[in-house]
Amino acid sequence: MSTLSIENISMRFDLPGGGHVQALKDVTLELQSGELLSVLGPSGCGKTTLLNILAGFLAPTEGRIMLDDHQVKGPDAERGMVFQQGALFEWMSVRDNVSFGPRMAGRSKAEYMDSVNHLLEVVGLKDFKDKAVYELSGGMQQRVALARCLANDPDVILMDEPLGALDALTREKMQGLVLKLWKETGKTIILITHSVEEALLLGERLLVMAPRPGRIHKEYRLPFADEGVGKDLREVKKNPEFGEKREEILSMIWDMEEEIMGRTEETA
Amino acid sequence: MTLLIIYVLVFVLSFFIVRKLLRGVMQRNDFISLKTVTFGDESAVRPDRWASVISVVTIFLLWGAFTGSNWVPIHAPGPFVGDTQFTYTLEAPDGSRDDATVHARVSRAGESVEDPEIEPGEGFAKNDAITVGAWRSELLLMDKNDEVKRSEGAKVVAIDGQPVAPGDTVSVADGQVAITSKGSLNFSPAKGMQMEPIWLPAPEAVVARVGEIASQGYQNFTLWEHLYWSLFRVIVGFFFGALVGIPLGYAMGLSDWFRGWFDPIVEFMRPVPPLALIPLVIIWAGIGETGKVILLFLAALWIMTISARAGVSGVAISKVHAAYSLGASKWQLMRYVIMPNSLPEIFTGARVAMGVCWGTVVAAELVAAEKGAGMMIMVASRFQLTDIVIMGIILIGIIGYGIDILMRKAEKWLVPWKGRI
Numbered sequence: 250m251s252t253l254s255i256e257n258i259s260m261r262f263d264l265p266g267g268g269h270v271q272a273l274k275d276v277t278l279e280l281q282s283g284e285l286l287s288v289l290g291p292s293g294c295g296k297t298t299l300l301n302i303l304a305g306f307l308a309p310t311e312g313r314i315m316l317d318d319h320q321v322k323g324p325d326a327e328r329g330m331v332f333q334q335g336a337l338f339e340w341m342s343v344r345d346n347v348s349f350g351p352r353m354a355g356r357s358k359a360e361y362m363d364s365v366n367h368l369l370e371v372v373g374l375k376d377f378k379d380k381a382v383y384e385l386s387g388g389m390q391q392r393v394a395l396a397r398c399l400a401n402d403p404d405v406i407l408m409d410e411p412l413g414a415l416d417a418l419t420r421e422k423m424q425g426l427v428l429k430l431w432k433e434t435g436k437t438i439i440l441i442t443h444s445v446e447e448a449l450l451l452g453e454r455l456l457v458m459a460p461r462p463g464r465i466h467k468e469y470r471l472p473f474a475d476e477g478v479g480k481d482l483r484e485v486k487k488n489p490e491f492g493e494k495r496e497e498i499l500s501m502i503w504d505m506e507e508e509i510m511g512r513t514e515e516t517a
Numbered sequence: 518m519t520l521l522i523i524y525v526l527v528f529v530l531s532f533f534i535v536r537k538l539l540r541g542v543m544q545r546n547d548f549i550s551l552k553t554v555t556f557g558d559e560s561a562v563r564p565d566r567w568a569s570v571i572s573v574v575t576i577f578l579l580w581g582a583f584t585g586s587n588w589v590p591i592h593a594p595g596p597f598v599g600d601t602q603f604t605y606t607l608e609a610p611d612g613s614r615d616d617a618t619v620h621a622r623v624s625r626a627g628e629s630v631e632d633p634e635i636e637p638g639e640g641f642a643k644n645d646a647i648t649v650g651a652w653r654s655e656l657l658l659m660d661k662n663d664e665v666k667r668s669e670g671a672k673v674v675a676i677d678g679q680p681v682a683p684g685d686t687v688s689v690a691d692g693q694v695a696i697t698s699k700g701s702l703n704f705s706p707a708k709g710m711q712m713e714p715i716w717l718p719a720p721e722a723v724v725a726r727v728g729e730i731a732s733q734g735y736q737n738f739t740l741w742e743h744l745y746w747s748l749f750r751v752i753v754g755f756f757f758g759a760l761v762g763i764p765l766g767y768a769m770g771l772s773d774w775f776r777g778w779f780d781p782i783v784e785f786m787r788p789v790p791p792l793a794l795i796p797l798v799i800i801w802a803g804i805g806e807t808g809k810v811i812l813l814f815l816a817a818l819w820i821m822t823i824s825a826r827a828g829v830s831g832v833a834i835s836k837v838h839a840a841y842s843l844g845a846s847k848w849q850l851m852r853y854v855i856m857p858n859s860l861p862e863i864f865t866g867a868r869v870a871m872g873v874c875w876g877t878v879v880a881a882e883l884v885a886a887e888k889g890a891g892m893m894i895m896v897a898s899r900f901q902l903t904d905i906v907i908m909g910i911i912l913i914g915i916i917g918y919g920i921d922i923l924m925r926k927a928e929k930w931l932v933p934w935k936g937r938i
Contacts, residue, residue, distance in 0.1 A: 326844030336835035339934035
């Protein structure tokens with residue numbers, strides 16, 4: 250099926266006051282179809298920049314992104330995005346939000362209605378389809394965002410901290426939903442997060458990035474995502490191996506943060 | 518001053534009365550009523566509708582009371598009307614004195630009355646009779662019928678027994694008498710506390726004018742035609758302003774070149790008050806409809822441009838990114854994301870623009886017009902037809918308020934998500 254390859258991506262731009270920022274340096278990665286990758290790193294490590302390049306919102310200064318046999322040059326329906334918050338269209342009902350992609354592609358109502366209804370049922374919003382999105386809670390809004398992305402049937406789904414604004418309980422439920430959707434649809438998913446736990450739970454592969462310049466620091470292959478499908482995620486977290494990995498990654502990120510702090514103190 | 522004191526008194530008294538009497542009736546049990554901290558919590562301050570009603574009623578009562586309206590039971594003391602008299606003491610050059618009585622008949626403005634009939638009286642000073650209009654004064658050459666005249670050395674030394682000299686003013690029964698520097702008398706009947714109709718007509722006079730002008734018209738056009746033309750100009754001017762301004766604002770929000778090209782023009786024209794353009798527009802387009810519409814077009818244009826531009830820049834970038842990665846084209850992004858997302862801003866702009874246009878049209882008509890609400894009150898003021906002026910001001914206010922309410926209703930209907938994101 251589809252292979253997403255990130256080939257030697259570098260990103261460097263000038264600052265208005267002189268000087269420049271090396272946001273990314275020589276990032277190379279290959280993702281097979283149906284893989285679930287979570288990306289973790291301290292702030293400023295370029296993970297959001299990387300995602301924006303993958304989505305086609307930014308052009309890298311070096312390297313290229315290939316999806317199967319063609320190069321990514323701009324945003325496209327083949328790569329869906331799920332944002333943290335506020336990316337839903339308030340002037341449309343839940344159903345119109347979810348059917349946005351098919352409608353823009355000019356499909357007839359008969360073609361997309363079944364899949365839209367099915368998706369609304371999967372994310373548990375069947376009874377809310379005629380509601381306005383601003384009437385929904387934060388968790389429900391993110392489910393609409395997931396359904397909207399899936400309704401377009403993209404090859405790759407890019408998630409930019411999709412659960413970051415939710416409360417802990419809702420977040421845990423949504424993590425289960427993401428895993429379920431991943432297994433059921435078999436989509437390639439790249440998920441950016443700040444939470445180490447979330448990265449472990451939702452990462453078949455886990456990428457830890459380091460800042461200045463943004464680069465891949467370490468990569469893990471983890472069993473927890475597969476374990477967690479259809480299960481209580483708290484059970485997964487009780488796994489001693491999960492705890493070990495969490496500590497390992499946490500201290501790795503702490504070290505990076507301390508290094509940054511130390512460096513800024515020196516310059517200051 | 519009295520008026521202000523009365524107003525403040527009504528304000529304070531009605532507060533206590535409403536609070537006391539209606540405490541039981543007004544008891545509310547919603548969430549806000551349970552807040553104990555209300556001083557400083559703006560959301561807990563809800564307008565007391567009783568206060569609003571009393572406020573409006575008070576203004577009308579005061580208006581009526583101080584204009585002698587038939588609709589209001591209580592009146593401020595009016596001007597003196599009727600017959601009154603005072604005496605003056607004339608001193609002949611030889612030192613002899615004689616009293617004479619002046620009979621004054623004070624009438625309402627516009628009424629014609631005859632001089633009171635009087636006996637000449639005894640002595641060398643003869644009684645006089647005068648008529649005076651309320652709020653007016655009358656010069657009295659009291660010695661014209663006297664046997665010794667001022668030219669012969671006679672002079673008034675006392676009025677109602679109070680000694681006076683030229684330049685003095687003394688109070689008499691129902692007014693004041695002043696002695697001019699030449700020694701004649703000037704009688705001003707008591708004015709009371711009411712306003713003269715020429716300054717402020719009674720409410721019923723204004724209402725009567727509405728009826729009269731609505732049916733017979735004023736300056737060749739009926740009231741409705743005047744108002745219709747003003748509104749028509751506003752709507753046409755605003756329509757074209759929005760028609761050009763909104764796409765221009767979008768273009769400025771979407772393209773570097775448009776932004777750069779029009780930025781200096783818009784930023785320069787925005788602070789120029791539309792009123793300052795009236796002279797130029799009159800030079801260019803005359804005082805007819807074209808000039809008015811051009812002026813209002815310019816008044817609305819910049820406001821709508823800026824609000825549309827703000828509407829575009831107010832679109833969250835994640836919405837734009839989401840739409841593109843869902844496969845939307847540029848045109849679809851425009852149609853389904855940018856346009857609806859900018860509606861709240863555009864409505865705010867439209868409300869402001871409508872307000873400015875309404876104010877501008879009235880001002881433009883004040884300057885020069887053949888018809889319109891502003892022209893009506895301007896011409897009326899030249900003829901001191903204060904009732905038409907007041908009627909016009911009230912109607913202009915009502916229409917302006919009505920426009921704003923309509924715009925708000927439309928906004929609520931079209932942009933239900935405003936303020937709820």
